[in-house]
Amino acid sequence: MELSDLAQRLGSGRLFHAYIVTGADTETRERAGKLIARAAVCQAERGVPCGICRDCVKAERGIHPDIETVRREKDAAFHNVESMRALRTRAAVMPNEARRGVHIIAEADLMNAQAQNAMLKVLEEPPSHAVFVLLADNPEMLLETVRSRCETVVLTPEEAVLEDKLLETAAALTGAYLREDDLGLTRAVRELEKLSKTECFDLVTALRREALRRSGEMEPERRKRLMDTLDTADKMVFANMKGNVLGGYLLAALCGTE
Ligand SMILES: [Zn+2]
Known part of the structure; x- marks a missing residue:
């Protein structure tokens, strides 16, 4: 399972x-x-x-x-x-x-x-x-x-179970974060509105994998910010939050250079 x-x-x-x-x-x-x-x-x-x-x-x-x-x-x-x-x-x-x-x-x-x-x-x-x-x-x-x-x-x-669509969204989101491209983030996050609870779960998994794969491209501080954000996202998924709520959170947590 x-x-x-x-x-x-x-x-x-x-x-x-x-x-x-x-x-x-x-x-x-x-x-x-x-x-x-x-x-x-x-x-x-x-x-x-x-x-x-x-x-x-x-x-x-x-x-x-x-x-x-x-x-x-x-x-x-x-x-x-x-x-x-x-x-x-x-x-x-x-x-x-x-x-x-x-x-x-x-x-x-x-x-x-x-x-x-x-x-x-x-x-x-x-x-x-x-x-x-x-x-x-x-x-x-x-x-x-x-x-x-x-x-x-x-x-x-x-x-074996992650769908291409989710992998694409995860790659787009991570890429936009790496480029500090807030507009790209906003676009990628919009995809989350359509996701079911199971897909949200898989998306966070895909994001984590993508973040690990590209972690060498990030400053330690930005890497930590992304990982902390994904930890919270995990928690939200476990608490049955919907895709649009999860998307809103990701956007707020990852936009801007802070
Ligand atoms: Zn509890």
Whole structure:
């Protein structure tokens, strides 16, 4: 599924205790993990993540105390068993602020056998307030017993799903920003009025990719301004803002040299 499908599913359906996120690339999997985390801590009952509650805002800024990402130790080929045991201890503790504590395990397929067995113990009796998200490029490396206890989310590589029209709009918008061409920005932004919610989501993804591709052409300050703007745009898309609202925001945030 695409990230937008996952967002929709989280917004309408129930949340699982454990997910395996696979498919697409590392960056997309990490974004999916963060999306699940936001949905898990959001205070809204429906339409999560709402994008505006205290927990959503903290999650968005990467400072939510109840969301952690466990990474492999530097120079270690695998997650080790100690790290998974420590995770188990932390997961047992009640969250600080949100209803749930979220534990994202990056490169979860790189757990050695001992670590996987420790993880399995957590998944067999997950604390009711805990959500685990295992990001995995090769989920077949995980034990069948681990896999069977997780809801698997298979992401579609984004290259395959972005339409030419959206790529063109993203390229036009980024190009105009690079040239500091406010008129060009205004024209590109007009295209957003026609976009559906899913297309808006894809457009922000396309913009991010285009911004990264051309980041060498920007002064650090302008690059930061663009990236910050796209972070906010992401949040607006998650909060179900329409294309014309998103376009208005992009225009206001990117026009002028400031
Ligand atoms: Zn929220």
